[in-house]
Amino acid sequence: MQPARRWVAVSIAALCGVAALTAVLVSAASAEPSGQSAKGGTYRVGWESSFGFTNNFDPTGEYLANAFAINTNLLLRGLIGYNHVEGPAGAIVVPDLATSVPKPTNGGKRYTFKLKNGIKFGPPVNREITSKDVKYALERMARPKNGAQYAFYLSGVIKGWEAYSKGEAKSISGIRTPSAKTVVFDLTAPTGDFLLRLGMPATFPMPEEVAKCFEGKPGEYGRYVIASGPYMIEGSDNLDISSCKTLKPISGFDGQTKLTLVRNPNYNPKTDSPKARENNPDRFEFIVNSNLEDIYAKVGAGELEDEYATASPKVFREYSTSPSKRKYLHSNWADGDYYITMNLTQPPFDDVHVRKAMNWIIDRSALTKAWGGAVSGVVAQHIIPDTMLGGRLTNYRPFKTPGDRGSLAKAKAEMAKSKYATSGGVCTDKACKGVLLITDVRSVDKLLLPQVQSDAGKIGITFTVRSVNGAYPVIQTTSKNIPISTRPRWFKDYADPSTFIDPLFKGSSIIPSGNTNYALVGLKPSQVKALGIKGNVTNVPSIDKQADACAKLIGNARLNCYAKLDKTLTETIVPWVPYMSAKTVTIIGPKVTKWNFDQNAAFTALAHVAVSK
């Protein structure tokens, strides 16, 4: 999912000099995850600047974390879902529309779902949800003109997806609907995380009678989303679906300033589990506010219950130092990493010893503090967040140094092994001088950059820095051959390590524009020309085979496999300097009587909140 903007905010906390307090704060924050359930009231969330939806809230293409949270907690139901709680329990799939979570058959290649009876779409569709609605949503994803941004998770996985996508077949052969309440998926190969892939809102059933009106208009269905969950967009019942021409946007979502949800009269709680959804408030209001200070003033004054914004130093100080306010500050694992990426084809990072030396010399502690310290995350030493590997690599610290401040001696020793000219472990080669580094123009970049420059300088690497407003398009274009960047961060799409491995390190994920495999791990000589890559392109290491092997596994074997792969990446290939495992910071208002964190969406568990009237 798109990383939340609030991370930018956390950097400011460092300026407050409250690093010591944050440790206290973290423990205090996680101490009050529950509370009193009470039905009724309105839960209001202040949203900074603009909604920032990636596909205007159309589930087919939407991947903003908050939109995931709203869709899965409140508005939509899928075949499977989550209990919307914090920690590992929040990443376990549970049946939602389906009667049970199926076990794969046919050698791990077939999944058969039975749908519950009595679950209807919200007004004005008002009819029972069938297996054909599931198939319609998935085929809508497969048609490229609909802008499904997560179609790649199913393309090549479900049989016949690609043929349908190319227009070579009339339907996806791997999705069958033998009855109105049965849907069968046939896969091309065993895919251990297939159920998790079905947990994304794009796969949730969609009524064709409405969605067909927006065929080839990505995002436009976002203002007409028909509910299948406990809440609907306010005004849905006034939607005239007699024809596409009579459709007018639902009044509760204007796409710009407000999104209001009210109870869906067709929702039957008997078809759902209270462990997954309690549905306490009568109403949810997501309100865009252009004044950041005002959002927190209103949260503090009880005029808002929650926020999706960038807290100022004053706000952090206020909530971290006041004993009466600490309970309103929450800090939870976001299942994401912040890292420095190094391009395996560009000198001097085409030498693994230089990359290792960088891992030894970088002061991870200082970089984490730049983001705000313990409240915003902890020092990371490897690729996949510990939370996603079931704690298997919690104590794995291959570049461990006292206080995580880096080690000049070890860095020099490593640099001395490189092919580049060195003197006393300091690179003297011209390849180490004036290396192009891309960073952004956020306030935190001004804190990160001097630290990285200073650390790398100790082993003879100097940078030519380019600060770009919105640096991603630059580093995501392979022909720019960017050697190093401090900009990247990555958050899971769903709770499986493959969402870190496949897009970030598989050779097949390297594309000319929009590339996220910045390090170019797995680059093949045949790709070089088309990608415009100039540099050392011989013998670039690959993890493709290991990744493919892990992808077929399930359960503990799967996690063990990815843990091993993580070690290979971290110690043998060394494409990154991972420095922080991120947390999500949330400040809630005094009227909130129950709050929890949804680990899957990395946002407030809206399905479980309660508010005093």
Add this chain to the structure above:
Amino acid sequence: MVLYIVRRTLWAVLVILIVLLLTYAVFYLMPAGDPALRFAGKSPTPESIALIRHRLGLDQPWYTQYGKFVKNFFTGDEYGWPGLGYSYVNGVPVLDQVKERTPRTLLLIAGAATIWLVVGVSIGVLSAVKRRTFADRAAMGFVLFGISAPVFWLGLMALFIFWNKLHWTGGTGYVPITENPTGFFSHMILPWTVLALLFAAIYTRMTRNTLLETLGEDYIRTARAKGLSERTVIVHHALRASLIPIVTMFGMDVALLVGGAIITESVFNIQGLGWLAITGTLNQDLPTVLGVVMLGAVAVVIMNLFVDIAYAFLDPRVRYA
């Protein structure tokens, strides 16, 4: 007069086209990368990026896109007239966005303009008439404060004092007058006052200076020599002539605020046209930016026209051939 208006209107159209062309150029020259990447997701394929570029029309030359926009503007598009296109960032037609935001901005400007005009001209006249008195000094102090205090600071202070501490006014946000007239005034009184303060200060200074200059003219002496009352001399003779630069400035100020009251709109969370423009720019939402720029350009041109016509009524010496 009619010929004059026709000529000015044609010039206005040309100005608008040039403004749009420049806006297009700025967006195409911006080194922020391919806007299509924004919509392509975390792990896009070259095919999906190409599709998005095609959908946004980014695969066409800029002049083709510009031509299409101009044509749609005059003839309308599938979302209505004038055709302003579709905001892919907000997922709504730009025309809908403009319709939603325009009342907010216009009501903000109308209220503020009324305050600054009444306050600024009144204090300016008082200051000129009571020159070198305590009232004059106090008025100049007001001017100094009004010009020196930044709008964002004034706004935050006003909110802190009158909403947060005293609870005299509503907080931030916009309440439509049709839904709740009391709430509307309660929420708008602070932004009106804050926005008006800077302008009132400038208008006070401007009125004082022009009035003092006019009061020194021969025809004012003649009017006094004829035995007219001081009130008649000031109101009917001096002030009328002094208003010409004020009217010029007023027209331009109001027009510029159509897309330019960004700080006031953000501090008070009004989210009018200025805020729409700034978020559109930050999000590389070219259709939205063009829509607001178009509206701003039209506002400037129309206000200029009004100002020119107003001259004729204020100053009998001004006539149009």
